[in-house]
Amino acid sequence: MLIEQLINGITLGSIYAIVALGFTLVFGVLGIVNMGHGEIFMFGAFIGVLVTTTFGLPLWLAFLAAIIVTAFMGYLLERFALRPLRNHQGSNHLAPLISTIGVSIFLENLSHHLFGPGNHPFRTPFAEMSIEIGSVTVYLVQIVIFVISLILMAALSFWLGKTKAGKALRAVAENLETASLLGVDTKKYITLTVILASAMGGIAGILVGMAFNAVTPQMGLSMGLKGLAIIILGGMGNVKGAMVGGLILGLAETFIVVYGDSGYRDAIAFIAIIVILLVRPQGLFGQKTSDVRR
Amino acid sequence: MSIFKKFMQFSAVSSMLLLAACGGGGDETASGTEGQADGGSGVVSADIGVISYNSGPGAAYGEAITNGLKLAQEEINAKGEVNINLKIEDSAGEQDQALTAAQKLINSENVTAIIGPTLSTEMNVVGPEADLSGVPIMGTSTTAEGIPQLGEYVFRNSIPEALAIPASLKKAIEAYDVKKVAILYGNDDVLTKSGFDTMKATAEEMGLEILTIETFQKGQSDYNAQLTKIKSLNPDLILASALYNEGAVIMDQARKMGIDVPFVGGNGFNSPEVINIAGDAANGLIVATPWFGEKEDPKVQDFVAKYTEKFGKAPDQFAAQSYDGLYIFAEALKNAGDSDRDAFRDALAEISNFEGILGNFSFDEEGDVVMEPTVLTIKDGKFQEFNE
Numbered sequence A: 001m002l003i004e005q006l007i008n009g010i011t012l013g014s015i016y017a018i019v020a021l022g023f024t025l026v027f028g029v030l031g032i033v034n035m036g037h038g039e040i041f042m043f044g045a046f047i048g049v050l051v052t053t054t055f056g057l058p059l060w061l062a063f064l065a066a067i068i069v070t071a072f073m074g075y076l077l078e079r080f081a082l083r084p085l086r087n088h089q090g091s092n093h094l095a096p097l098i099s100t101i102g103v104s105i106f107l108e109n110l111s112h113h114l115f116g117p118g119n120h121p122f123r124t125p126f127a128e129m130s131i132e133i134g135s136v137t138v139y140l141v142q143i144v145i146f147v148i149s150l151i152l153m154a155a156l157s158f159w160l161g162k163t164k165a166g167k168a169l170r171a172v173a174e175n176l177e178t179a180s181l182l183g184v185d186t187k188k189y190i191t192l193t194v195i196l197a198s199a200m201g202g203i204a205g206i207l208v209g210m211a212f213n214a215v216t217p218q219m220g221l222s223m224g225l226k227g228l229a230i231i232i233l234g235g236m237g238n239v240k241g242a243m244v245g246g247l248i249l250g251l252a253e254t255f256i257v258v259y260g261d262s263g264y265r266d267a268i269a270f271i272a273i274i275v276i277l278l279v280r281p282q283g284l285f286g287q288k289t290s291d292v293r294r
Numbered sequence B: 001m002s003i004f005k006k007f008m009q010f011s012a013v014s015s016m017l018l019l020a021a022c023g024g025g026g027d028e029t030a031s032g033t034e035g036q037a038d039g040g041s042g043v044v045s046a047d048i049g050v051i052s053y054n055s056g057p058g059a060a061y062g063e064a065i066t067n068g069l070k071l072a073q074e075e076i077n078a079k080g081e082v083n084i085n086l087k088i089e090d091s092a093g094e095q096d097q098a099l100t101a102a103q104k105l106i107n108s109e110n111v112t113a114i115i116g117p118t119l120s121t122e123m124n125v126v127g128p129e130a131d132l133s134g135v136p137i138m139g140t141s142t143t144a145e146g147i148p149q150l151g152e153y154v155f156r157n158s159i160p161e162a163l164a165i166p167a168s169l170k171k172a173i174e175a176y177d178v179k180k181v182a183i184l185y186g187n188d189d190v191l192t193k194s195g196f197d198t199m200k201a202t203a204e205e206m207g208l209e210i211l212t213i214e215t216f217q218k219g220q221s222d223y224n225a226q227l228t229k230i231k232s233l234n235p236d237l238i239l240a241s242a243l244y245n246e247g248a249v250i251m252d253q254a255r256k257m258g259i260d261v262p263f264v265g266g267n268g269f270n271s272p273e274v275i276n277i278a279g280d281a282a283n284g285l286i287v288a289t290p291w292f293g294e295k296e297d298p299k300v301q302d303f304v305a306k307y308t309e310k311f312g313k314a315p316d317q318f319a320a321q322s323y324d325g326l327y328i329f330a331e332a333l334k335n336a337g338d339s340d341r342d343a344f345r346d347a348l349a350e351i352s353n354f355e356g357i358l359g360n361f362s363f364d365e366e367g368d369v370v371m372e373p374t375v376l377t378i379k380d381g382k383f384q385e386f387n388e
Helices: A002-030 A037-054 A059-087 A095-115 A140-162 A164-174 A176-181 A186-212 A219-234 A239-259 A262-279 B002-034 B059-079 B095-108 B120-133 B161-176 B190-205 B224-233 B244-257 B273-282 B298-311 B317-336 B341-349
Strands: A130-133 A136-139 B044-052 B082-090 B113-115 B137-139 B154-156 B180-186 B209-216 B237-241 B263-265 B285-289 B354-356 B359-363 B374-379 B382-385
Touching (some): A002 A037, A002 A136, A002 A140, A002 A239, A002 B224, A037 A186, A037 A219, A059 A095, A059 A186, A176 A186, A219 A239, A219 A262, A239 B224, A262 B209, B044 B059, B059 B298, B059 B317, B095 B120, B120 B154, B137 B317, B161 B190, B161 B237, B161 B374, B180 B190, B209 B224, B237 B244, B244 B273, B273 B374, B298 B317, B317 B341
Parallel strands (some): B044 B082, B137 B154, B180 B209, B263 B285
Antiparallel strands (some): A130 A136, B285 B374, B354 B359, B374 B382
16 A cells, blocks of 8 residues: 555646646746736646547647647736736736736636536546556556656756757846847747746646546645645755655655545645745745855 | 615605505505416516526526526516516625625615525525515525525525435435445535535434544645545445536545545536536536436426527536526416415415426425426446435
């Protein structure tokens, strides 16, 4: 049972990690907590349901469609909810937070309207495939989720750290005006960041749909809050922190059920976060200096 | 803020005064028309308020409920004995919003009576308010313990869990020789929590060994941790007090994990949507219900056909209960012969042996349901009567 629970925890943690990666990317570059991220994630899941279950098309097409749709949503989010606020001199730094909350409410209700309330099943043969190791059943989806989360993390670290585009992005994160003066097309890179983060949310949405077979218009909210908690835990804007934080939260939630009381599932995760933040206010992987962001 | 509050209070008070004045005048005219009601010219018409969970995580319930009401309203008004006007308000499943909606319906819309709210949680707040204002209120989906006891004006036509769960559990124990059970319930909802209390009490009463009690929260999507734990304990049966959205996902994940024992669910678990969501994984769910859509009763089949045609999906228990609910209201309204709240309340309380699509229905002296539940199970992908 322990091994099965460990797998459950890692699966859940990997999903949290992918969601958190999207959060951390936007925060790292823009210094904005994107509250609409959870809902974009939810849309990704719904696109998956539409493509695989409603139209009966293959899974890879679902991934493709979800990435395209959520990337486009990311573009719209940046274009209409973030950019107008950024261009305003003297607009409060909390303004984008509020506008993304607005986006999240709008998207939740939109999906409610488009897809209807309640749970939508995610039917794909891939979700049924499993391998037996001794008495333990491991679903292929669980392995895929873990692997995808690792790949995304590695790719993101590499991209941010080693490529020219990543360098430009970090320059934008460091100081928007200076980067702009040095010839970085800041508008392009900011848009790219939001699009990338959103597409990752879309991927996470499909993975959750497959793993848990539960897609509802409300799934974005709780996932969004968890994602937010994770990036605080892992260190705001830190890629490795998002990954490790996600896994810690997933495993903590699972093992509180195993050894404690399932009623405290959400509580223990947040208590852990409070404790860690008391000891390390900058998060697990965060830098101590606070001059990274304005 | 406080000025606003004062204003609200003032307007509430003044509208109550107005209401009292209207009520006095209304009585005289009503007694005049009462004699002619049979003559056909005196069709009693009334505004009925509806508080329903139309947006948010449980919006599926609200949708079913308002659909059932609209269908019933159409039919009732077409018959021409009474004329019902529905005023539908959304509660979003929130207590405070339900209360605001109720106050609006009671004070400014002047409704004769209210159907709803959807959740027992909401009824706990709205019921006393309606009772205090002397407005009859009937829940069509409020199945938790103690709802009709909230006041003289509070009724329900939904079978309480305390009646449904023992009925289904008893049959399951006989059929599967159950000794050990695991319980899983949603701990943030009055309905599922009260269902759990009933399950636990019933299981203890029947001498079953409770292996573990696990909980989950609304909107959760991953139940693997709880289910893995349950699996390792090897129960003969799982008691799951869940709403169908969560319940269906729980069954799906349980079957995938290799848990193949039957599930006994409460009222919220009973919906054709379970089969839609969970597919084959839904096989083995046992529920007791007043509503069975396959029943060979022309009234039931007629309702199912009409509902399916109008709304594009089969009615569930919630649609059926609200449909019957409005018919009960129409009956009471006809008997009262007047849209006066007190006259309506008395007529409502006297309803007995009402033949609806749910079966033979009566109120007991507290305004609670007297009815025989049917035990159903999902087998081969559809609900069937449980008799093994």
